[in-house]
Amino acid sequence: xxxxxxxxxxxxxxxxxxxxxxxxxxxxxxxxxxxxxxxxxxxxxxxxxxxxxxxxxxxxxxxxxxxxxxxxxxxxxxxxxxxxxxxxxxxxxxxxxxxxxxxxxxxxxxxxxxxxxxxxxxxxxxxxxxxxxxxxxxxxxxxxxxxxxxxxxxxxxxxxxxxxxxxxxxxxxxxxxxxxxxxxxxxxxxxxxxxxxxxxxxxxxxxxxxxxxxxxxxxxxxxxxxxxxxxxxxxxxxxxxxxxxxxxxxxxxxxxxxxxxxxxxxxxxxxxxxxxxxxxxxxxxx
Amino acid sequence: xxxxxxxxxxxxxxxxxxxxxxxxxxxxxxxxxxxxxxxxxxxxxxxxxxxxxxxxxxxxxxxxxxxxxxxxxxxxxxxxxxxxxxxxxxxxxxxxxxxxxxxxxxxxxxxxxxxxxxxxxxxxxxxxxxxxxxxxxxxxxxxxxxxxxxxxxxxxxxxxxxxxxxxxxxxxxxxxxxxxxxxxxxxxxxxxxxxxxxxxxxxxxxxxxxxxxxxxxxxxxxxxxxxxxxxxxxxxxxxxxxxxxxxxxxxxxx
Amino acid sequence: xxxxxxxxxxxxxxxxxxxxxxxxxxxxxxxxxxxxxxxxxxxxxxxxxxxxxxxxxxxxxxxxxxxxxxxxxxxxxxxxxxxxxxxxxxxxxxxxxxxxxxxxxxxxxxxxxxxxxxxxxxxxxxxxxxxxxxxxxxxxxxxxxxxxxxxxxxxxxxxxxxxxxxxxxxxxxxxxxxxxxxxxxxxxxxxxxxxxxxxxxxxxxxxxxxxxxxxxxxxxxxxxxxxxxxxxxxxxxxxxxxxxxxxxxxxxxxxxxxxxxxxxxxxxxxxxxxxxxxxxxxxxxxx
Numbered sequence: 113x114x115x116x117x118x119x120x121x122x123x124x125x126x127x128x129x130x131x132x133x134x135x136x137x138x139x140x141x142x143x144x145x146x147x148x149x150x151x152x153x154x155x156x157x158x159x160x161x162x163x164x165x166x167x168x169x170x171x172x173x174x175x176x177x178x179x180x181x182x183x184x185x186x187x188x189x190x191x192x193x194x195x196x197x198x199x200x201x202x203x204x205x206x207x208x209x210x211x212x213x214x215x216x217x218x219x220x221x222x223x224x225x226x227x228x229x230x231x232x233x234x235x236x237x238x239x240x241x242x243x244x245x246x247x248x249x250x251x252x253x254x255x256x257x258x259x260x261x262x263x264x265x266x267x268x269x270x271x272x273x274x275x276x277x278x279x280x281x282x283x284x285x286x287x288x289x290x291x292x293x294x295x296x297x298x299x300x301x302x303x304x305x306x307x308x309x310x311x312x313x314x315x316x317x318x319x320x321x322x323x324x325x326x327x328x329x330x331x332x333x334x335x336x337x338x339x340x341x342x343x344x345x346x347x348x349x350x351x352x353x354x355x356x357x358x359x360x361x362x363x364x365x366x367x368x369x370x371x372x373x374x375x376x377x378x379x380x381x382x383x384x385x386x387x388x389x390x391x392x393x394x395x396x397x398x
Numbered sequence: 399x400x401x402x403x404x405x406x407x408x409x410x411x412x413x414x415x416x417x418x419x420x421x422x423x424x425x426x427x428x429x430x431x432x433x434x435x436x437x438x439x440x441x442x443x444x445x446x447x448x449x450x451x452x453x454x455x456x457x458x459x460x461x462x463x464x465x466x467x468x469x470x471x472x473x474x475x476x477x478x479x480x481x482x483x484x485x486x487x488x489x490x491x492x493x494x495x496x497x498x499x500x501x502x503x504x505x506x507x508x509x510x511x512x513x514x515x516x517x518x519x520x521x522x523x524x525x526x527x528x529x530x531x532x533x534x535x536x537x538x539x540x541x542x543x544x545x546x547x548x549x550x551x552x553x554x555x556x557x558x559x560x561x562x563x564x565x566x567x568x569x570x571x572x573x574x575x576x577x578x579x580x581x582x583x584x585x586x587x588x589x590x591x592x593x594x595x596x597x598x599x600x601x602x603x604x605x606x607x608x609x610x611x612x613x614x615x616x617x618x619x620x621x622x623x624x625x626x627x628x629x630x631x632x633x634x635x636x637x638x639x640x641x642x643x644x645x646x647x648x649x650x651x652x
Numbered sequence: 653x654x655x656x657x658x659x660x661x662x663x664x665x666x667x668x669x670x671x672x673x674x675x676x677x678x679x680x681x682x683x684x685x686x687x688x689x690x691x692x693x694x695x696x697x698x699x700x701x702x703x704x705x706x707x708x709x710x711x712x713x714x715x716x717x718x719x720x721x722x723x724x725x726x727x728x729x730x731x732x733x734x735x736x737x738x739x740x741x742x743x744x745x746x747x748x749x750x751x752x753x754x755x756x757x758x759x760x761x762x763x764x765x766x767x768x769x770x771x772x773x774x775x776x777x778x779x780x781x782x783x784x785x786x787x788x789x790x791x792x793x794x795x796x797x798x799x800x801x802x803x804x805x806x807x808x809x810x811x812x813x814x815x816x817x818x819x820x821x822x823x824x825x826x827x828x829x830x831x832x833x834x835x836x837x838x839x840x841x842x843x844x845x846x847x848x849x850x851x852x853x854x855x856x857x858x859x860x861x862x863x864x865x866x867x868x869x870x871x872x873x874x875x876x877x878x879x880x881x882x883x884x885x886x887x888x889x890x891x892x893x894x895x896x897x898x899x900x901x902x903x904x905x906x907x908x909x910x911x912x913x914x915x916x917x918x919x920x921x922x923x924x925x926x927x928x929x930x931x932x933x934x935x936x937x938x939x
Contacts, residue, residue: 380746
């Protein structure tokens with residue numbers, strides 16, 4: 113029974129992480145930038161929603177406001193930082209360093225303005241529990257599962273069906289060609305990071321609903337998400353999502369034998385296995 | 399005449415493009431063979447496959463009776479086959495001398511332990527290697543440019559430097575990717591004289607070249623490539639005079 | 653006077669870390685987030701040996717250096733063989749894993765409470781008790797480190813690394829081993845990091861995981877970005893400047909509750925600013 117509960121918890125959290133992975137993959141496969149600042153946007157989303165909720169804003173509206181703010185911040189980072197660096201001929205390394213700088217700024221502004229300690233969402237509904245046989249699910253978990261799956265499907269449909277989504281895929285598959293046709297990769301990059309920031313805000317709010325807010329709490333999820341993206345195969349959103357669920361489930365199940373503080377070891381172990389035996393990931397398309 | 403370098407049945411695909419389509423040819427030792435053909439014929443791809451930078455889907459490469467299939471680029475150079483690049487790929491922040499030194503093999507101090515624990519030996523040995531490098535520069539006519547940074551060299555000098563760097567590896571078979579392209583008359587003659595000199599010293603050259611004058615003047619044999627396979631082979635005069643080949647090469651305009 | 657000595661000692665220890673980071677990030681050009689993890693491994697190894705009395709100072713230091721060399725080789729060898737960004741994830745993972753290990757492996761590292769009471773360094777029968785004695789030790793260590801760095805960079809190895817930075821393909825075409833050179837540079841960086849860790853542990857006589865976490869890795873990156881990448885001067889200037897920063901901040905009235913966050917915030921701003929406006933840092937070459 114404990115096994116099934118762990119499995120269930122793993123699926124819920126895994127889906128939330130899957131959204132992080134998919135949003136990161138969106139940015140990485142298009143811009144080729146390893147946008148570590150994404151972890152900061154994930155974190156910021158949660159805190160902004162918390163601020164709204166503690167000022168009496170209804171929860172869904174808080175989520176939307178947070179998503180809006182994240183979109184703007186993400187677009188700003190691309191337009192004012194990454195684009196500028198690219199214009200100045202910055203190397204990949206310099207862009208990474210700048211992104212790390214942004215992450216450090218966001219995390220520490222949050223720590224200074226809010227508090228370095230864990231904050232909880234005052235949403236009482238979240239703690240309510242639904243029992244299915246001997247399994248228990250909190251309302252927060254149900255919301256996380258449902259909204260995460262919806263977000264994932266939305267991103268897939270967006271990429272496949274909408275004009276902007278196709279444009280993004282075109283730029284991702286051939287940036288050089290995109291440059292000389294009318295695809296305007298630079299503008300597409302802004303849209304991509306904007307959208308990805310909005311998307312990552314969703315788990316950024318949902319996960320802390322259950323586990324609490326922490327200024328530096330975006331770093332480990334980002335690592336796990338990038339590992340899922342690589343193991344799933346860069347270019348495959350479904351791969352990133354499924355591997356996220358798989359990794360978190362595996363992590364959860366390993367709790368039966370290993371203490372929880374070492375779960376990062378599990379994740380990293382999975383990464384090492386892939387790196388040694390299947391570096392291109394399972395479903396690589398590029 | 400034993401085949402010095404032979405490629406057989408090479409196939410390489412890039413997405414929708416079949417770059418090499420059963421390419422088969424042989425190069426004889428001690429001769430200058432020119433590889434010609436329209437753009438996209440697969441010339442640089444062949445270089446990449448022979449030198450181990452690309453793995454073909456099918457086919458074999460044999461050099462001096464030894465198979466080069468699946469070998470790493472470094473091993474292939476040590477076996478005696480080295481190449482230059484169409485886009486030069488020189489180390490622009492380094493001096494001409496340093497560029498050649500990177501090509502010289504077996505230097506003491508090319509790993510940290512030797513550099514740290516035997517600094518005087520490293521410095522002493524370096525002096526000898528520098529002399530060797532200077533000789534290679536002199537060989538191509540760049541003796542007085544040894545301490546210039548590559549970014550300050552003329553295009554013609556940079557092309558000569560790529561030859562010096564590849565000579566430094568000690569390879570007997572040199573694959574030169576457009577050694578004369580983009581050069582004005584004086585530099586062009588310098589390069590052609592250099593290539594003939596190398597042949598006289600016993601090197602074998604396989605040269606990709608677009609300039610028909612260059613091909614006519616230096617080639618012992620011409621290989622005409624089209625759409626990834628060998629279309630024609632023979633003496634330069636005959637190949638160049640062939641109207642059907644010219645049609646393919648120039649698209650009808652001459 | 654003791655206060656000034658402490659600053660100098662720490663700055664010199666961080667010079668070794670600056671050399672280490674510059675080797676990896678500046679010269680080889682790989683983005684490493686695990687510099688502080690290596691620093692920590694060195695510190696904990698020396699601390700453990702000294703606390704248990706199993707080995708005296710210099711052999712502990714040598715063991716720590718060897719372990720850190722091995723760690724760096726194990727981390728870089730498989731991941732550099734694959735594409736570039738693989739190493740980012742690998743080093744990111746190593747850093748977080750190391751922090752988890754430092755915090756939870758109470759047997760070896762004392763867990764979150766750290767290891768207090770680390771014995772002072774002993775050299776050839778002489779125990780270092782005064783701060784000025786430590787200053788001599790770290791000055792010698794830093795000077796030796798700088799000498800090694802200088803020797804390596806002016807040797808053919810340094811030239812090879814510079815060539816790799818510019819064009820790996822051309823280096824491979826010249827029959828030189830690219831992966832091997834990068835791993836060797838990483839190994840050297842590991843040695844510097846491990847030795848810095850050992851010196852740190854015995855000087856402070858107390859270490860805990862907070863000195864070796866991701867924030868610390870960010871500080872190390874900031875040191876070479878500000879000081880200057882790829883040069884000896886940058887590796888020295890960066891640590892001295894960045895370690896003086898907390899003192900400068902102390903002049904501004906910042907509540908202690910956010911002092912740490914304020915420092916890290918400044919590091920972030922420095923990273924962004926230098927990346928945008930002066931990527932070569934103050935004394936370095938273009939990153």
